[in-house]
Amino acid sequence: MTFDFIIIGGGIAGASAAAHLSELGTVVLLEMEQALGYHASGRSAAMFEENYGPPSVVALNRASADHHHSANGGYLTPRGLMLVSGPGQEQHFVTHLKELQLDEITFREAQDLVPILNPKTVTHAGLHMLAQDLDTDRMIQDFAKVARAAGGSIVTRARVTAIHHTDHGWRVEAGGQTYQGAQLVNAAGAWVDEIAALAGVAPIGIQPRRRSMAQLPAPGGHDVTQWPMLMGVGETWYAKPDAGKLLVSPADEDLVQPHDAYADDMILAEGLARYEERVTTPVTRVESNWAGLRSFAPDGSLVLGPDPAKADFIWCAAQGGYGFQTAPAAARLLADLVGGRPSELDAPIRAALSPERLR
Incomplete structure (x- = not known):
């Protein structure tokens, strides 16, 4: 089967990207471990602190606030x-x-x-007392539910072993299976530069x-x-x-x-x-x-959007310690960029998050 988007990585970055990109087409998410959120996302002491991070992160925090407060009954509890x-x-x-x-x-x-x-x-x-605890596991699972409800597939125990660029997009070999997709989303956390190397894309210096x-x-x-x-x-x-x-x-x-x-x-x-x-x-x-x-990333900001040299290779990377609190807005921005839609974030913030700044 051919998908519109192949997403590599099942942490909060990949799960939120799958939810939002499923609005634009068919999605398959490939995770090398036995469950979503196994690595950094599953080991986070996640808080929602709007003022924590560099300016581009703070902008994403603030744009994510409504989702954290109200989506699916909200994900926040008071902490301080x-x-x-x-x-x-x-x-x-x-x-x-x-x-x-x-x-x-x-x-x-x-x-x-x-x-x-x-x-x-x-x-x-x-x-x-504005800082609040985030229900991280429920966030990941709810994003995954959105992707599945739109017909998306989530495949665990699918370690990527080869990536090939074709006339029609990408062919990815993972977990003994082959997946075809028009666009490839690199949400592999600490492994994003390794995935880029397999795809023949210049690394970002993660x-x-x-x-x-x-x-x-x-x-x-x-x-x-x-x-x-x-x-x-x-x-x-x-x-x-x-x-x-x-x-x-x-x-x-x-x-x-x-x-x-x-x-x-x-x-x-x-x-x-x-x-x-x-x-x-x-x-x-x-x-x-x-x-x-x-x-x-070397400058501390997230990396979101198509690679300037290969527009069908999309970065969703460098979440640092900000992945959960930025995920709703970061995934929306990713879908807006891919879908050619206007973004709620202004041009300087988008530029601070773009892969182009690292080239």
Whole structure:
């Protein structure tokens, strides 16, 4: 069977692209693992924070807000974001306070919300309650449902082994099957440059960067469910309540090769130590740990749209740590570009996201 679109990659990028491109034609999505969202998308501590990211990402965040709030009953639950700093970090604190549009609060106000904050090491705190948790699994599954309802196919355990450009588009060999398609969408996360190489398309210089996470029992037996997400100045660590436990990350960004990522014990220990500096309850047990790969273009913005040298090769790449919060608007933009439709995003933002900027 011949499809209008072959999408490679079953994370949030590929699933959202499948939903929106199914408005324009027939879609098949190929995922190399046994389920959607296996790699970075399934290992995300996803939040919706409109002010987080470079200007092009913030524009996508804001254009995605209505979907997050209202589609399928909404995907958001209240969380809040608290920034804490220590001695000697005052200048950085002021900068981040402004960037994230937080309000400075007193230590007592901060401690009322997070009782384990250490009065000896936390000198300043900022807060807003606009940041919200995202239901990541339901988002992926709902986008997949839209694609299937439009007649799209989603194929798992379909590792791509060969890609050929033909007179009629693309022929992709994956999982022992051959797929024909007019246009090829590269949504393969950390593997997008490898897919481009198979297709004979110049890479974009993707940079897969590891992000590690540790799951801790609720510190001191506290009920953490209403705590805001905590972030250290400079994003050198963060902690986020999750299902009655606490997720702590060193916010690492080590450049690695594409692989099924796992946490580095030393890096994780360093991040936990930075978290411990700001709290009164030491880490005595790590229940589990994992890592995902956040993939960036050299300039930190997403890469969305047809390749300038091969217009039927479409990039949906470099989501970095912003994939879930930008997905609704990013996928709409992709479909608008492919379908020749006007976009809700202005020209400078579209240019900042275009593959042409990297050529």
